[in-house]
Amino acid sequence: MRNRATAIRVVIIVWFILAVGGDVALAFGPIPPGQASDLASSESLTILLLAEIGWPIFSAVLAALFFTMVVNRTAPPTEEPSAAALRGNTRAQTAWIAGTLVVVLSLAVYGTVALAIDQPGAGVPSQASALAMPTSTSQPLEVQVIAQQWWFTYRYPTYGGIETPQLVLPVNQKIEFNVTSLDVVHSFWFYALGVKADAVPLNDNVVTATPTKIGTYRIQCAELCGLWHGNMADNTAMVVSPSDFAAWIQQETTLDAPIMKYLLPYSHTYEPSPTIYGS
Amino acid sequence: MSDVSPTGLTVVDEVEGGGRTLIFTSRLFMAANTTLQLSLLFAFLYLRANNFGGMWHPSGIGTPPQVLAIISLVFPLITLVALWAVWNAVGRGRESNAVSGLLWLALVAAVLTGAVRILLMYQFNWELDSAGTYAAISTLWYAVLLGEFILVGLWLLSLVMGHVRGTDRLSASHARAILDQWAYITGVSIVVYLLIQYIK
Amino acid sequence: MSTPPTLARRLNEWGLLLGVIGAVIGFIIGFAVGTHAIPYSFDEDNSLGSDPGILLGYALSVVGFLAGMGFLNYPIGRLLGAKRPTEEDNAYMHGEGGGLTRYFRMTTDHKVIGLQYLVMILAFLFIGGLGAMFIRTELLTPSPTVANAQSYLTLVGLHSTLMIFMASAAIIGPFGNYFVPIMIGARNMAFPRLEALTFWLLPPAGLILLSTVFLGGFTTGWTGYAPLADQNVLGMDSYLIAFALIGMSIGLSGVNMIATIMTKRAPGLPLSRMPIFVWSVLVTSFLGALAAPALIAAVLMEVFDRSYQTTFFVPAGGGSPYLWENLFWFFGHPEVYIFVVPAFGLVMEMLPVFTRRPLWGYRVAVGGMVGIGLLSFVVWQHHLFVSGLAPSLRPFYMFSTELISVPTGIIYLVALGTLWRARTRFTVPMLFIFGFFFNFLIGGFTGVFLSDVPSDFTLHASYFVQAHFHYTIMGGEVFALMAAIVYYLPKMTGRTMDTKLLRFQFWAVFITFNGTFISLISVGILGMPRRVISYAAYLQPLNISATVFAYGLGLSMALFLGILLWEVVIKQKVAARNPWESLGVEWQVPTPVPLFNFDQVPVAWSLPYDYDTGKPAADFGPAVPAFSGA
């Protein structure tokens, strides 16, 4: 192309508009999984940051590709090298590798720090006694998620170990989800709270989150668990005010009364009957 | 045959990898085999470390019969020594009857290796569905090693047959390749024996 | 050979039929032995058979098939101490004078095997693609319509497993087998029979996998997570046997390729002058040879679990689901680079041809691919970030996963360097190369979010992941495959397919592909998990958009196959020897390529990218001018 310098300038301007415009749009756009819990907010922030950093790089490579491939395309004559034969450029290579390394290292450091702060899926229960009532909202309330083929049930050890098929949580109270399974690998996905934890039999997978928005949310199994995996979802999980929560606990305790004497004592995992092959 | 082209550059007829290819590939198989063995080692240690429900070693589960297990290690060692001697002899260009004899010795010991190991697997006396993970991984590992002994044993048989019938005299690289393989599997078997015997 | 050549040859001619007969006999024997002789079967579903019966039946049917094909002739001959095959036998086994029939029997010619691979892969890709169409049709509505919960999961499992099988051989199978020996100046592979075996393991594997629908299907998807796999009905056994066969094929092909490249190179061709595609095949082969045995070990354990009631993956019996997850992904992650590294090699091989200039940064490109290969062995636990396994290790796997974008980025640097200021010939393969880089860039960009633990918590196991790996495998590898088919067809078949229709086809496939998977990225971000037949109602509009685009994608893929068949089978326009005016040695040999590739192997080799001097990669003497295209 004759006006190579102009072309490069145009491409850079286009890239700049794309990058800045995209980043601004991202900053104002809704970022998943939203702000319904502290964990979700932090995940949203991470996703936003990655997108903000990644988008300019992404669009720069894209612009360079377009420029070198499309803008610069010509009908070639035969047997004529199309440009000066470059076989490499140590400086460009070093710069590129150093640049990507720096980006990668900073991403890894950021991710590690974020991981250290949030501790999503730390894997270890934080409370010595699950049965103790939390004395403040920053002390976790333990809720056990029991996955089985194909329904999630929930146990509230703090409230006499009642079990329910519906998840109801008090707002602004730190919740510790203890996820376990009775048969195969499931995954407990509370999208709005940013909680996802595999339910593995004889394993206690722990995630903590503080729901901050009252509402009704969707829960879904996120690991292929057999026939009804796609239907192992629940549209009725609720985050409610503490008083509503107390009322709900009262109601569930009454409902559960006939079964309480049969329920196993609360524990972090439940070992299925010793005959693992059905009778 | 080589030739000089008008451009002054030489061309050759064919690239013969030959013996080098054989030894190299034999070692490649060892590398691939290492992944398999490390996977089994990982499984062994992982199952032992987890020991859910005390099922690593339920009471009443013993180790494999000691005497047979040791005998099953002696025979491959005999084969190994014989193969080493064969390689040594062939490598120095000694085409004597001793090579044939040594090959036969190696083959007989290899056959006995397979036989003893099959017998050993019958002597475990484990009901796999209830004997826990120690029994399961040990049985699987022994079965994998048995399969490998049989495969290399068949290779050895083909070499012996070709050699004694004179259709395909044993070359030094061939001897070296099979020596490598046999040494590798024997070494792994010894390690596996020690693991299963002492890390219960 | 111990038998008279005529009989052996006649048997070989009818190998496919004998193979089928052998498979049936093998299955009957294996099924009977497995059902009656293995005492540990608690499976009460004796209306279809027991696990040991099915497993052993399948295993022996493969042995029977291979025996019928003639794979045992040589080993048995050796065991009996028979004479080595003569030159004539070798030439016959190479398909000399075989015409079309040599494509339907066991041959040791890497070129025949390459074409066999190509046809088989296209056929299975077509079946897998049909599966995708059905999945998308089902997902038009939030609740089951054309499939039910069970058939849908089997469909998902078949589509994914079949595509994974084919993707792992899609480039290295046809083009690796066909061109690597030529590119390195070898007259043959190091182990031609082994090479034939790696191919002939695949059709039985594909058919065994497909046969799962007659045994109740399997509901685990391609990852086969235990203990769900332990629970599954007999259809799971098809998956296990098929996957074991694929693992063997990948591993053996890897060993054979490495041996060929390392020991059969022409004199005067050091590693530092090998075409970049050969490097990519070398790296891939190491991945295959070193990763596949982990899969074999895992499958063996699962086979024991299912047929002997051991408890490797059953927590209540002392096992652990994490054991499967670890072993599977230790294989599974290098596996995805088995898909894509040969694609890198191919596009970097083609770029210089169309830009008419040397490959920029050859050494750093090689280093990038080797780096990808090395790193791919230490990233597997990023598939397990939310599994609750070893949380303290997650920073390491996050770091190693993000680190892998450095060597991948190098590939882009090399591409940009090669393209820089070049006047590019925008032929059809070049269009697909452009598509490759565009799609793979999105694949890499989406991958960043999955490598970071906090963001992975939201995106893991969602359609975001699904779209991400479709961008890398389909947008990356399959686009490179289509580029390579158009590019190499003149050499492989002597027919050309560079038509205007293909340009339209490219834009159709490019737009519909991106439409489909951008929709799927969106549903993933909005919270739709993978492999579900029912989803939240608010996701329906995006799913409809994905489905409509997917139909377009399916049609444009069918158009590609249609053009291919039309040009090769019907129109049969004879191609020039070197239509792209490449300097690569594979284009300097005549079309069709002679039986043993070279009458004389050149000694003086250079990198095949010297477009400034126009010097071919190897000197064949004066008879063959550098450019004799068109």
Added chain:
Amino acid sequence: MRSRIWLLVGGVVVFGVLVGFFVTRFLNPVPPQIAATTTSNTLQGRHVVDFNLTTVAAVGTAGQGNGEHPNWVGYLPTTYLKVPAGAVVHMTIDQEDGQTGLRNEYFGLVRGTVNDQMTVDGKVMGALDPSLAAHTFTIPDLGVSVPLEGVAGNAPANAMIVVEFNFVVPDKPGLFRWQCFVPCAAGTLYGNGGPMQTLGYMAGELQVG
């Protein structure tokens, strides 16, 4: 050229037929759906419809069961049920199976039925000892779960326990899955294989509307 075209078309047709045969295996097989019998009763101002299902542990008694696997345990005559929207379903289940026991004791609770109750052989109950359960009738999306008591091991042959309960289906049409939560598939891992993993035995669909 013409012969080549025919060859190609023939090949495509053969391939297409093979693939088509294959694909039909995936299509939703139209299940033998049974519709509820209408009655003239009303409950809570809603129309009552009747269902009568039988659960059979058909192990060793081939021919009693259904589908491809007559030996599997299953609900008879089918697990594909159809009821009018907004109705009260009066379900009667003739329970012929032995006691297997629940994996999760919680499903011993009767939930989501009218008054959270069931009638077992005429006796009104709100929960069942989990170890006595043979199956459950559970529609997770409607919150309905009823444990079905198993026949005791020492009971005479052909003994049967009749479980009755009523539940309300939504006013809007829809498709709901239902299943059993007792790991009752003998001989499979955790008792969760075979009939538990296959439609038409211990899992089915309830079509409303």
